Amino acid sequence: MTPRQLTIRLIVLATAILGLNYIIWRWMVSINWEAWWIAIPLVLAETYSLLDSLLFGVTMWRYKQRDTPLPPPAGLTVDVFITTYNEPFDLVMGTARAAKNIAYPHRTWILDDGNRADLRAIAEAEGIGWITRSDDWANRPRHAKAGNLNNALLATDGEFMLILDADQVPDPKILDNTLGYFNNRRMALVQTPQVFVNVPPNDPLGSQAPLFYGPIQQGKDGWNAAFFCGSNAIIRREALMQLGVMRYVSETELALNKALKTADKVVAKAGRQLGPGQERLASALSTLATDLQQVRRELNEGQAIADVTYRFQERVDAVARNLVAEDFAALHAELNSIEGLSRTIDVDGSLAVVDDVALDRLSQRDWSPLGAVETVRVLIDSVNAEKAGEAQAVMPLATISVTEDMATCMRLHSLGWESAYHHERLADGLAPEDLDSMLTQRLRWAQGTMQVMFRENPFMQKGLSLAQRLMYVATMWSYLSGFAAVAYIAAPVIYLILGILPVQSLSNEFFLRLIPFLVINQILFLVVGRGVKTWRGQQYSLALFPTWIKSVTSAFGNVFLGRDLDFRVTPKTLQARSRLPWHLVRPQLIAMAVLALAAVVGVIRLLLGQGDLLGSSVNFVWIAFDLLIFSVVIEAVRYPGYDAWLNSNKKKEGNP
Structure with missing residues (x-):
């Protein structure tokens, strides 16, 4: 000490x-x-x-001042991602050219969420890669910057990625001075400071954060809880992809278990309402209940969710065909009328999202046998393992908030990965130049942090140490x-x-x-x-x-009441004002x-x-x-x- x-x-x-x-x-x-x-x-x-x-x-x-890491080994593959939406071309290209000149061998990519053909032409003319969203994202949730990065992850293959905002101009030695940390096989993330060059010494908008990008990050680093801050960070692809796959599996299993519990209630309630002389309907419901138990057995045996749910849907369809014909259009209209389901029914009739409130209402309604069968079919289809409601089934960077960084880092830590804070200025950024832009930025940061707190409270996450939980809670x-x-x-x-x-x-x-x-x-x-x-x-x-x-x-309001957030990208240039x-x-x-x-x-x-x-x-x-x-x-x-x-x-x- x-x-x-x-x-x-x-x-x-x-x-x-x-x-x-x-x-x-x-x-x-x-x-x-x-x-x-x-x-x-x-x-x-x-x-x-x-x-x-x-x-x-x-x-x-546990304040920690790290020694200079060992030089990185030769031959690592690195993708440099520059995220952009509507920033001026000269600003984006200034960062891209500096990124191209980074000393360690790498590939530079502009991730253009604005899909601007002119920017693509300029970038490719200078030997800089350009990526925009694939067609799979059309008419699906875009998830802002997290979606942009997730799209690029599946279009590239570097072992490591350096993430830069469009205004963060990197130093040529940024990779040479940080990749050495990854000699530790459990190191997932290295964060460097964000420093802004367009800020007067008196910092009237409070843009510089020397306490956070210094003692606070160094303190969190001592507890293996250094934060990912969205830019100027190097991440191991293996860690992100493991995170994405494990979250995909766990979220799908959780949604399916919720759907199965609700399906059991729906079938049982429909059975209790049957009277004498309805043996045929009772037999259909009994078959359905048996099929639900079979789904659980197959899942416990480790069979693939997609295969299990597909076979179950075929059996449900067979049960439905054996029942008396009903007006399915009227039945779907009744399903759509349930508050909480109307906004989650997808265009193909399946639920895009499993809504807990909607599930509760489904289980409490009185359903006819045919209604129970069709409700169960919709429930199980709602957790289709292919995630038809999303552009990608696997989303490595968290999409649960308007800022992707904190939740992603917390999830990595919960899987046992490590992070490091490298206290060296290795990129120069641009801060907001007017009060409106600054307030927009601060509100988005704070909203993103609070969304994570409400959705994934650190004290409820498995795999985190007590100290790591406290480090995340401290920021929230x-x-x-x-x-x-x-x-x-x-x-x-x-x-x-x-x-x-x-x-x-x-x-x-x-x-x-x-x-x-x-x-x-x-x-x-x-x-x-x-x-x-x-x-x-x-x-x-x-x-x-x-x-x-x-x-x-x-x-x-967003997390618990379903209200939209007023999301705006922070302008990178001074906004005109008349007063x-x-x-x-x-x-x-x-x-x-x-x-x-x-x-x-x-x-x-x-x-x-x-x-x-x-x-x-x-x-x-x-x-x-x-x-x-x-x-x-x-x-x-x-x-x-x-x-x-x-x-x-x-x-x-x-x-x-």
Whole structure:
């Protein structure tokens, strides 16, 4: 253990002890129950912040600075993928030309999701490969960037792939400096930092992330949980393909088991409704029940799902032909009328997706024998192993969220694969140049993370170590900060305007417990960062509270309520505007106005002898801190873009 690691661990322990000492006391002693409506939200926000600090401390506990890897062996085959949709040709080709000049032997491909013939002609004229979606993707889910990469995986065969966004210009030695990690046969992924060249030193949009692409990734790396961040990463094809095949098998088996359980219920319920003299119908249902048991036996024997379901469908068709003819069109109309099935019935009459709510409704309806037979046929057909509803049966990169990186990496870790974070700048990217683009990007990142949390909670995933679960949860947890921010804004406003204190009193005990925790927490950031500028990131973690709240609510609506997400690709160039976009930060401006008004009211109440000097002073400082945090949004709205900033800076320095 290095002296630096020992120092970090001692500070982490001190942070945990002081933080728990404070928050336990807050819950046990200091809550003002007469004002529970603000006291409880505030202590919950403080508890959230403590847990956030503890998760950060756990991350830093295994802080890891890797040695330079051994040189890669000769002869590895590498595909360099440059993903693009609608970015300008010159931007895409600038990255592609730099990728072509990477020193280690490789093939360069532009993955053009926009299917632009002109871009293809330019690329191929320069000896650069061009791939777009195959015809199999027509009228099927496209899955954004994940779909683009999955399509390219089946069109190429390199042992490794370097994934680059269209604006990430690689260094010629990016492969030479990273492929050596793959001498470890269990290494699936190597992530390098994302650094942006079009950002002023004051970083008004908070684009650089030196704390994440540094100490945080190095901390996660110590727990074998370094994240895949979507670009500037090298991945082993074998790991991805194993992941894709295993997910395909497990998801198909899960869907089939759900369908079989529902089919059993449908057949049993239809049988109970039969009366005397309906032996022929009872025999048909009995045959169907026996066939369902045979399906289970064949699956337990390890027979192929496609073969088992195909034979079952033939037997179901035979049962149906022996029953009295019915109006199948009316029956299908009834199936389609069930909410949850109407959006999942495919064009050929089969279910495109097995919907749990729809399955439950199917099992509860009263079906005629013929209706039961046809319902079972549709259910089993819904999990056709060929996955007719998708362009590809195997999807190695995760498609469960608007960002493919986190879920894919978590799945790789759950299979026992390893990842590494290589802390060296090996690509130069372009950050959003206006507030609207930045907010679009941050919202998509946050929505993708929350979708993963709701769909594949790390604590529910098999194969992950406890530390890996905590590393994923720590990132997901951070996006809940928007709700805590509301309490932190409201508490000082309520005190200064109404004189209501959310704690029993501002006693010496309160300050002796709170201040040491706040100080040691900041010391942890300073020691971990060691010269890294983290203030801008701390500002935006609070200042973007409306974006974080929207990410949680919209992702929840998408996952549990089936609502669409407002997905937009982040523009890579400055967007034209006729006026300053103050509307984009309206909630923050309202919060600032309310905070300022509360400060004015607090001063007036003090002058009138209605306020407590100590309580008011504490809350004045609190409000000043909040306003300082929120001031970044004013700077962001006024930011003219990098080129304009550069020209303005040159004029100030007297340069032409």
